[in-house]
Amino acid sequence: MFLNATQEQVRDMARAFADEVIRPVAESLDRDERFPSEIYDEMAKLGLFGIGVPENLGGPGFDTLTYAVVMEELGRGYSSIADQCGLVELISTLLVRHGTEEQQKLLPDFLSMKAKVAYCITEPEAGTDVSGIITTAVRDGAGWRLNGGKIWIHNAPVADYGFVLARTNKEAGNRGMSIFIVDLHAEGVTRGPKEHKMGQRASQVGALNFADVRLPSWALLGEENRGFHMMMSVLDKGRVGIAALAVGIGQAGLEAAVDYAGTRKQFGKQIAEFQGVQWLLADMAKDIEAARLLVYSAAMKLDRGEDATKACSMAKCFAGDMAVQRTSDAVQVFGGSGYIRGFEVERLYRDAKICQIYEGTNQIQRMIIARELMKKGARS
């Protein structure tokens, strides 16, 4: 109803890939916390990285709604893998919008996963409050010298390039930060150990440290001191991606719960015949659909070039909360089995939790929604 023929075709391709390639290995990837290079290589061949990159820059040039349906399908397969797709999308959106011709030459390597990327904002004292970052870049001849460190960075243990937010003017607050494209194999870059996480365990997360790292002049992305604004401006799209991924997690939970309720018997009946179980399934289905529609609405606003900040925050907040609540319901439908490692719903519940935390916590999404309401009115 909302998707055109091309969007349906791309969705069906991503769904088939998730069913045939991702889902069968999701449990082992979670158990082994393994970076699945072979799956990313396949995805790159199918054009599933850099979905919004225009054709003249080597991408398929799809719109945000297409990106969202792909993220849902990959998230339904295994959200760690969708997360990689989201990360490449964020970085390529930055490069398409702000990169020079020379910088954009990196895109083919990012889209083919020949080079892995990291999006580096968070520091020990600067999480939600990005204005607290203390990583600095100071001019050094024609280039720059980078000092500081980042934590909890997706891909940090494996990445080749980091898009690093650093302070370039100590007095100017959010207007004193810039983004640098950092070669993570350069002298002075060190990596912390891989973090062991509750969920999305195939995603490699860790710290990056920069000790007097020399950056060439071309490393500055976009305008000096506009980095905060640039990073935040791509987060609207990022939030739609995370919201779609969360819908995918919820959908996988619903499918597993419906199958189980139709086969598990107690008191001589399928548990699906008990109203208590039916209500769990019904609540899951209605909230997943509501979240999906919020995702579509936000994506379509972005595609029409409308102000989509509130819509993107509503989608991210609702879908993230939904995924946690409704995968908990899926565990409930499974009873004790749902609490045991090896059952998909147990992993989905763990995987869902991060959707309330990264890409701006859900408290922050609520603050954004309220701020937009007060600024633009209740019908905005």
Ligand SMILES: Cc1cc2nc3c(=O)[nH]c(=O)nc-3n(C[C@H](O)[C@H](O)[C@H](O)COP(=O)(O)OP(=O)(O)OC[C@H]3O[C@@H](n4cnc5c(N)ncnc54)[C@H](O)[C@@H]3O)c2cc1C
């Ligand atoms: C698995 C994982 C992957 C990540 N990937 C990346 C990445 O690739 N790149 C990157 O830069 N970062 C990444 N992060 C970091 C993530 O973005 C931060 O964890 C997140 O922004 C929250 O910051 P914090 O953890 O420091 O929490 P804090 O900011 O310390 O917040 C703690 C609590 O206080 C609440 N809070 C804070 N301020 C307010 C306020 N004003 N009003 C109401 N409540 C508030 C928060 O909502 C939260 O509940 C990742 C984190 C994880 C766990």
